[in-house]
Amino acid sequence: xxxxxxxxxxxxxxxxxxxxxxxxxxxxxxxxxxxxxxxxxxxxxxxxxxxxxxxxxxxxxxxxxxxxxxxxxxxxxxxxxxxxxxxxxxxxxxxxxxxxxxxxxxxxxxxxxxxxxxxxxxxxxxxxxxxxxxxxxxxxxxxxxxxxxxxxxxxxxxxxxxxxxxxxxxxxxxxxxxxxxxxxxxxxxxxxxxxxxxxxxxxxxxxxxxxxxxxxxxxxxxxxxxxxxxxxxxxxxxxxxxxxxxxxxxxxxxxxxxxxxxxxxxxxxxxxxxxxxxxxxxxxxxxxxxxxxxxxxxxxxxxxxxxxxxxxxxxxxxxxxxxxxxxxxxxxxxxxxxxxxxxxxxxxxxxxxxxxxxxxxxxxxxxxxxxxxxxxxxx
Numbered sequence: 001x002x003x004x005x006x007x008x009x010x011x012x013x014x015x016x017x018x019x020x021x022x023x024x025x026x027x028x029x030x031x032x033x034x035x036x037x038x039x040x041x042x043x044x045x046x047x048x049x050x051x052x053x054x055x056x057x058x059x060x061x062x063x064x065x066x067x068x069x070x071x072x073x074x075x076x077x078x079x080x081x082x083x084x085x086x087x088x089x090x091x092x093x094x095x096x097x098x099x100x101x102x103x104x105x106x107x108x109x110x111x112x113x114x115x116x117x118x119x120x121x122x123x124x125x126x127x128x129x130x131x132x133x134x135x136x137x138x139x140x141x142x143x144x145x146x147x148x149x150x151x152x153x154x155x156x157x158x159x160x161x162x163x164x165x166x167x168x169x170x171x172x173x174x175x176x177x178x179x180x181x182x183x184x185x186x187x188x189x190x191x192x193x194x195x196x197x198x199x200x201x202x203x204x205x206x207x208x209x210x211x212x213x214x215x216x217x218x219x220x221x222x223x224x225x226x227x228x229x230x231x232x233x234x235x236x237x238x239x240x241x242x243x244x245x246x247x248x249x250x251x252x253x254x255x256x257x258x259x260x261x262x263x264x265x266x267x268x269x270x271x272x273x274x275x276x277x278x279x280x281x282x283x284x285x286x287x288x289x290x291x292x293x294x295x296x297x298x299x300x301x302x303x304x305x306x307x308x309x310x311x312x313x314x315x316x317x318x319x320x321x322x323x324x325x326x327x328x329x330x331x332x333x334x335x336x337x338x339x340x341x342x343x344x345x346x347x348x349x350x351x352x353x354x355x356x357x358x359x360x361x362x363x364x365x366x367x368x369x370x371x372x373x374x375x376x377x378x379x
Contacts, residue, residue: 006030010045010084015092026050031095034079041079042095045088058157059089060307065133065156066093073287074124076144076154094146096154100205101141108208111242115276117143117151118202119284122269124153125194127289129265134160136189138197139177140204160189175222176210177201180230180256192258195268199253199261206242211235211254232256245275 006020006028015032021042022029029044046059063081070077080092100117103109121143128135135142135156142155173182179196181187203211212228212235213220234251238244249271255261262268266288273283 007045007047009043010086010088010090012043012084012090012092015041015043026055032092034092040095042093043090044093045084045090048086048088051088056089059091061159062156063091065128065159066091068131069124069128069133069156070094072124072127072289073150074120074152075127076146076152094152096144096146096152098145099141099154100143100145100151101139103145104140104205104208108240109205111206111246111279112276112281114202114205115246115272115279115281116284117205118198118272119269119276119286120151121153121198121201122265122272123285123287125198126265126269127287128159129162129191129194130289130291130293132162134162134189134191134194135197136160136194137174138194138201139174140201143201162191164188175225175229176213177204178229179258180232181258183226183229190258191264192261195253195261195265196258198265198268199250203237203250203254206237206246207240243275243279245278249275 004023006023009017009020009028009030009032012032014035016035018031018033018040020028021031027044027046029042032041032043033039034041046055060081063078066076066078067081069075076096077094078091079094081090083089100109121138125135125138133156135153136158137155138153142153144152144154146152175183177197177200179193182189182193187193200211210225212225232254234247234254236244236247237250238247249268252271253261253268262271266286269286269288273286276283
């Protein structure tokens with residue numbers, strides 16, 4: 001399917017449009033320069049044709065989650081959230097020039113650097129979990145590199161409540177990094193699935209490809225990869241020169257049985273720190289919010305109220321409004337799937353299965369890497 005052109009960038013008071021950063025199924029991202037204070041920012045704008053109450057609620061939840069967590073040094077910073085004069089909701093975020101998904105395409109990363117990234121991400125995710133939030137889309141393209149060169153966790157566009165241990169309303173997955181129980185549609189996310197996701201992501205950074213991807217690309221369709229993920233047979237990295245201690249840590253995170261994985265991100269992070277120590281590397285600080293902080297302002301996942309300025313420039317009787325309503329009605333809801341750049345799965349009748357990418361997802365980076373995006377690339 002050919003990539004569409006970006007939508008028109010909105011006029012935002014106090015910001016000057018620079019260039020597009022990425023396009024997706026339900027949002028565009030643009031680079032803007034803020035007047036005061038002077039800085040470049042990534043602005044994520046929901047497409048006019050997909051704005052409906054559920055899309056707005058999800059977008060608001062993403063803004064709330066990022067605002068709640070962005071004080072953590074390893075989580076991207078949100079500067080502002082509002083509604084543009086043309087009625088489109090938008091988020092103004094820290095601009096990050098690169099993602100680890102793009103970087104690992106150039107080759108495997110050094111073990112010491114990957115361990116450092118792992119500890120930082122474990123702290124960020126433990127902080128999210130303590131506030132009642134599941135990220136639900138941990139993968140290399142959602143680990144960005146900020147302007148200081150530090151890794152930060154991005155994209156809470158399909159985040160969910162940690163209290164919802166069933167399938168809920170939305171099933172979110174990025175196939176190469178999803179836990180077996182997510183692929184089997186037994187859950188839409190738990191702490192255990194997040195542990196798997198981080199383990200699979202760190203494996204990817206060390207190997208240069210996702211854990212169950214084969215060198216023969218003809219054997220890496222969505223169906224073939226999914227079957228290997230469901231089998232969960234861990235392939236050691238030691239033959240490639242990665243210390244065996246790291247294999248021990250990652251294989252525990254990627255156990256097929258969720259009960260055999262680390263019980264928390266804090267435990268996972270401590271094991272990564274022990275690996276650093278045993279390899280003669282100074283352990284990275286595991287930065288986690290205190291329980292008092294987490295209890296102070298929980299995120300309300302049920303809040304569907306309209307917030308921010310209510311603006312519309314569309315006549316409700318116009319053709320444009322009718323088209324927008326038709327698109328919103330026809331939009332697949334409840335399945336957020338990223339095939340990771342692999343061949344699409346085929347249904348039993350031979351037709352290609354449709355893949356639905358939810359709000360805040362499926363952004364193809366055009367130049368640089370923007371905050372809070374789900375890449376449709378392989379990593």
